[in-house]
Amino acid sequence: MDPRHSLPRSARLCLAVIAVLAGACWLALLLPGHDPHRPDWDALSVAPTLAGGHWFGTDAIGRDILARTLAGGRLSLTVGAMATAVALVIGLAYGAVAGYAGGRLERAMVRLLDVLSALPFLLIVILLLSLFGRSLWLLLAAIGGYVWIDLARVVRSEAARLRDAPFVLAARAAGARFDQVLRWHLLPNLLPLALVYLGLILPQAILVESFLGFLGLGLDEPSASWGTLLHEGSQELDIAPWSLLFPAGFLVATLAAFQFLGDGLRDWLDVRGGAA
Numbered sequence: 001m002d003p004r005h006s007l008p009r010s011a012r013l014c015l016a017v018i019a020v021l022a023g024a025c026w027l028a029l030l031l032p033g034h035d036p037h038r039p040d041w042d043a044l045s046v047a048p049t050l051a052g053g054h055w056f057g058t059d060a061i062g063r064d065i066l067a068r069t070l071a072g073g074r075l076s077l078t079v080g081a082m083a084t085a086v087a088l089v090i091g092l093a094y095g096a097v098a099g100y101a102g103g104r105l106e107r108a109m110v111r112l113l114d115v116l117s118a119l120p121f122l123l124i125v126i127l128l129l130s131l132f133g134r135s136l137w138l139l140l141a142a143i144g145g146y147v148w149i150d151l152a153r154v155v156r157s158e159a160a161r162l163r164d165a166p167f168v169l170a171a172r173a174a175g176a177r178f179d180q181v182l183r184w185h186l187l188p189n190l191l192p193l194a195l196v197y198l199g200l201i202l203p204q205a206i207l208v209e210s211f212l213g214f215l216g217l218g219l220d221e222p223s224a225s226w227g228t229l230l231h232e233g234s235q236e237l238d239i240a241p242w243s244l245l246f247p248a249g250f251l252v253a254t255l256a257a258f259q260f261l262g263d264g265l266r267d268w269l270d271v272r273g274g275a276a
Helices: 009-027 065-101 103-118 121-132 136-162 166-173 178-214 226-235 242-275
Strands: none
Touching (some): 009 242, 065 178, 065 226, 065 242, 121 178, 136 178, 166 178, 178 242
């Protein structure tokens, strides 16, 4: 097989790391063990130990840090993935329309992206969550509405390049309408690029969700994402530093793996595009 058509080794390694982390978070539901929400009043702020069953230790009220870290990972990964799906729909549609339309409409839509990029979106998200309460759907809409802008820019550039491609010109000459060209020709060719770029958007969505959780604007208890665990761990740093270090380690490893995966996929796509 041509090496140019295979994923880089670093990207495959990052995929393996992500698969292990995500698998551990979800398989924890099937394994008997500590309840992440039930305190063990006989083990308050216990240090990490293999003998006592609390491998990552416990927090100030006896909840198992390992169980809470894995449960927080399920929530952070799920919210990040769902918010990324929202960003994919918005960014792909917006970028495709702007790039294919061209002319004044494209310039107006690009200027709107510039305006949106200049807005303090995190402050707006915090304000919305503070005013309307914390709910899953509002959280998804807020995070997805924050991370779609960069995707729309990339898709718009590619759509503008494909606007004068032979297969698009042939479809227009055959009488295809604007929406038909988008659905049948542009979007199928733009989707692979958008999916590759999601490797860079997903860690951003997870980071925003964790940041909101750290500020206390995540989902209500008993739900606890990695950001919520970091907030709780920072309150117990003096007596139980492991309650902060282990969730932070999982979060950093996940974000780094997604970031390097996105970079590797982008380089791989560039190589394939150059080879084609």
